[in-house]
Amino acid sequence: MTRADIKACVFDVFGTLVDWRGGVAREAAVFLQRHGRSAQEADAFADAWRARYQPAMERVRSGERPFMRLDVLHRENLEEVLSAFGINRAQVPAGELDDLNLAWHRLDPWPDTVEGLTRLKSRFIIAPHSNGNVKLMIDMAKHGGLPWDAILGAEVAQAYKPAPEAYRRVVDVLMLSPAEVCMVAAHNSDLAAAQMCGLRTAFIPRPHEHGAAQTTDLKAEGNWDWVARDLVDLAKQLGV
Amino acid sequence: MTRADIKACVFDVFGTLVDWRGGVAREAAVFLQRHGRSAQEADAFADAWRARYQPAMERVRSGERPFMRLDVLHRENLEEVLSAFGINRAQVPAGELDDLNLAWHRLDPWPDTVEGLTRLKSRFIIAPHSNGNVKLMIDMAKHGGLPWDAILGAEVAQAYKPAPEAYRRVVDVLMLSPAEVCMVAAHNSDLAAAQMCGLRTAFIPRPHEHGAAQTTDLKAEGNWDWVARDLVDLAKQLGV
Numbered sequence: 001m002t003r004a005d006i007k008a009c010v011f012d013v014f015g016t017l018v019d020w021r022g023g024v025a026r027e028a029a030v031f032l033q034r035h036g037r038s039a040q041e042a043d044a045f046a047d048a049w050r051a052r053y054q055p056a057m058e059r060v061r062s063g064e065r066p067f068m069r070l071d072v073l074h075r076e077n078l079e080e081v082l083s084a085f086g087i088n089r090a091q092v093p094a095g096e097l098d099d100l101n102l103a104w105h106r107l108d109p110w111p112d113t114v115e116g117l118t119r120l121k122s123r124f125i126i127a128p129h130s131n132g133n134v135k136l137m138i139d140m141a142k143h144g145g146l147p148w149d150a151i152l153g154a155e156v157a158q159a160y161k162p163a164p165e166a167y168r169r170v171v172d173v174l175m176l177s178p179a180e181v182c183m184v185a186a187h188n189s190d191l192a193a194a195q196m197c198g199l200r201t202a203f204i205p206r207p208h209e210h211g212a213a214q215t216t217d218l219k220a221e222g223n224w225d226w227v228a229r230d231l232v233d234l235a236k237q238l239g240v
Numbered sequence: 241m242t243r244a245d246i247k248a249c250v251f252d253v254f255g256t257l258v259d260w261r262g263g264v265a266r267e268a269a270v271f272l273q274r275h276g277r278s279a280q281e282a283d284a285f286a287d288a289w290r291a292r293y294q295p296a297m298e299r300v301r302s303g304e305r306p307f308m309r310l311d312v313l314h315r316e317n318l319e320e321v322l323s324a325f326g327i328n329r330a331q332v333p334a335g336e337l338d339d340l341n342l343a344w345h346r347l348d349p350w351p352d353t354v355e356g357l358t359r360l361k362s363r364f365i366i367a368p369h370s371n372g373n374v375k376l377m378i379d380m381a382k383h384g385g386l387p388w389d390a391i392l393g394a395e396v397a398q399a400y401k402p403a404p405e406a407y408r409r410v411v412d413v414l415m416l417s418p419a420e421v422c423m424v425a426a427h428n429s430d431l432a433a434a435q436m437c438g439l440r441t442a443f444i445p446r447p448h449e450h451g452a453a454q455t456t457d458l459k460a461e462g463n464w465d466w467v468a469r470d471l472v473d474l475a476k477q478l479g480v
Binding site: 071125133134135137138141142148149150151152155156173174175 | 311365373374375377378381382388389390391392395396413414415
C-alpha cells in the first residue's frame with residue numbers, strides 16, 4: 001500500500017470539501033427573513049433539508065424510481081422543508097425556490113481544500129466522486145476555485161453512493177484498477193463502501209460539518225489506508 | 241445572437257484543439273523503425289489509422305454494436321492498420337500496441353489552444369465535446385495543460401457525434417438550453433449537426449490538420465454564429 005500505486009484521487013464533496021451547512025444556512029437566512037421568519041432558524045432549515053438527502057437517494061438506490069440528478073431531489077426536498085417549517089408554498093414564487101435550490105451550487109470550500117487539491121493534482125488525477133450532479137459540481141468549482149481534472153460522480157455513474165455501481169463505474173471511466181483509485185472522504189460509511197469495491201481510502205475529519213454539536217465521523221472508524229488532519233496534510237502524506 | 245446568451249462553450253478536440261496527425265505520426269515513426277520500417281511512412285500510418293475512425297463509430301451509431309469507448313475502437317483499428325502496412329501482428333507484443341494506442345492521449349495542442357481556452361474559461365463553462373473517451377481527454381489535458389471545467393463528450397453521452405443524442409445529452413448534463421451552448425469546431429459537419437440540435441456554432445479553420453495538401457474544411461461552409469481565425473480570436477470576439 002504505497003502512494004506509488006495510486007493514479008487518481010476521487011473525493012466526496014458535501015462536508016468533505018465544502019461547508020454545505022454554513023452555505024445553505026447563509027442563503028436560507030435571507031429567504032426566511034423575506035418570508036417573515038427569523039434568521040435564527042437557518043441552521044435548522046439547512047439541517048432539515050439535508051436530513052431528506054439520504055431518504056430521497058434511497059428511493060433511487062432501491063429502484064423505486066429511476067435515477068434523477070440531485071438538483072431534482074434537492075428541489076423536491078425543499079418543498080417538503082417549506083411545509084415542515086409552516087411556510088405556505090403557494091405564496092413563494094417558483095423562481096425564488098429555484099434560486100434557493102442553487103445554494104448547493106454556491107457552497108464555500110473549507111480553508112485547506114483548494115491548496116490540498118492543487119497539490120494532489122500535481123501528481124494524481126483529481127475528480128469529485130459526489131452524489132451531486134455534474135452542473136452542480138461545475139458551478140461549485142467555478143465559485144470556489146476547485147481545480148478538477150474531470151467531473152465524475154453519481155450523474156456520470158447513474159448511481160448514488162454508497163451503491164457499489166457508483167464506485168465501480170467511476171473506476172471504469174478512469175480505466176484504472178480499483179486499487180489505483182483513492183476515495184477521500186470525511187464519512188466512514190463512504191470509505192467502507194469504497195473499500196468493499198477495492199478502492200484505496202483516505203479519511204479526513206470534518207468535525208464541524210454538522211455544527212458544534214456534531215457526534216458522528218469525528219474520527220476514523222475503519223482500517224483506512226490514510227488518515228490525515230486535512231487535505232493539505234493528506235497531500236503531504238502522499239508526497240506532494 | 242449575442243455572446244450574452246451563451247453560458248458554455250463545448251469543443252471538438254481532434255483537429256480543432258490538438259494536432260492528432262503530428263502527434264500520432266511522431267509515435268508511429270518510432271514504432272515503424274523498431275519494426276524495420278521507415279519513419280517516412282509515419283504520416284501515412286497516422287492517416288490510415290484516422291481513416292478507420294468514422295467507419296468504426298458508424299457501427300456504433302447504426303446500432304450494429306453497443307457503445308464502446310474510443311480507446312477500444314482505436315485499438316481495434318490499430319490492428320487493421322498493422323495488417324494494411326504488412327506488419328505481422330503476431331510479432332508485436334500486445335503491450336507495445338497498448339502503448340502506441342495511447343499516442344492519442346499525448347497529442348499536443350495547437351499554439352493558440354491553451355491561451356484561447358483559458359480566456360474563454362474566465363466567462364464560460366468550457367468542456368470537450370469530443371468522441372474521445374473521458375480518460376483520453378483527462379490524460380490529454382494533463383499532457384497539454386488544457387484547463388477544462390469538466391470532461392463531457394461521447395462517453396458521458398454514450399453516443400458518438402454527429403448523432404443528435406450526443407449534442408442533446410451534453411446540453412442536458414449542463415442543464416442549459418441548446419442556445420446557451422456554443423459548439424466550437426474546425427469541422428463544418430460537426431457544426432451542422434450541432435446547429436440542427438439548436439446549439440450555437442463557432443468555426444475556426446485548421447488548414448493543416450490533414451497536412452499540407454488538405455482540401456476539406458478550409459473555410460466556413462455554413463451559417464455559423466461565429467467564424468474566427470483561431471481560438472484566441474474567438475475569445476476576443478466573445479469579449480474575453
